[in-house]
Amino acid sequence: MYESLEDVRQAVVDNSDVLTVEMRQLRDAHGAGRLGVHVRTNISKKLRGLGLGHYPVDLPDRQEQMIRIYRQGSPIAEIVDAVLNPSMSHDAELRQAVGGDAQQILDLVRELVCD
Template sequence: MTGYDVLRQQVEQGGGLLLTTMEVLRDAHGYGKLGVHVRKAIHDALAANGLGHLPQEMPTYQYEEVRLFRLGTPIADTINAVLHPSEGGDQVLRQSAGSEAQDVLKQIRQLVCE
């Protein structure tokens, strides 16, 4: 199992989103430094393994945080809708704002706050 397989598993276990550091990504790729070419190689390897990342530009320092997410998921669709505004993206945002999960969260807040 490669480092990227482990990362993909962790994203799945985290509900489609994983907070990690550039150090972890660098180590998964097998490099020692985070130069511009290494960051590009990490970006490409993540994409090849079905993973996207935020921020869009890979951070320079090993202790900086990165969020990983599965490409082709509702989370990825929402992120893309925010990063690349379009009419289709607006619809994705409207749908995510009106989802059943939002209704459940609202009900929980009402119960907790009463």
């Protein structure tokens, strides 16, 4: 599906800075035959070099496992960081992410649909 990790990066950008793929897709885009420890390490380094983060942090060795890839510095990256690194300030970020404008818009939609 992806001919290179640069293609994966473009797909992440095209999908609003987040994309979930199978490990086999990353392996194939990297041009490797197996998911050995060095291949996984090199895929991770290459993704970081392209400005991408991934979860799980340690890429799995099973080709069918799903990996979430996101653009570093994006709002999604901030949410991922807030979830993975617990702190009071990150709690506030998470509350804000699910509150604020999103909640107001949802309330307006409910008002229009339910009344």
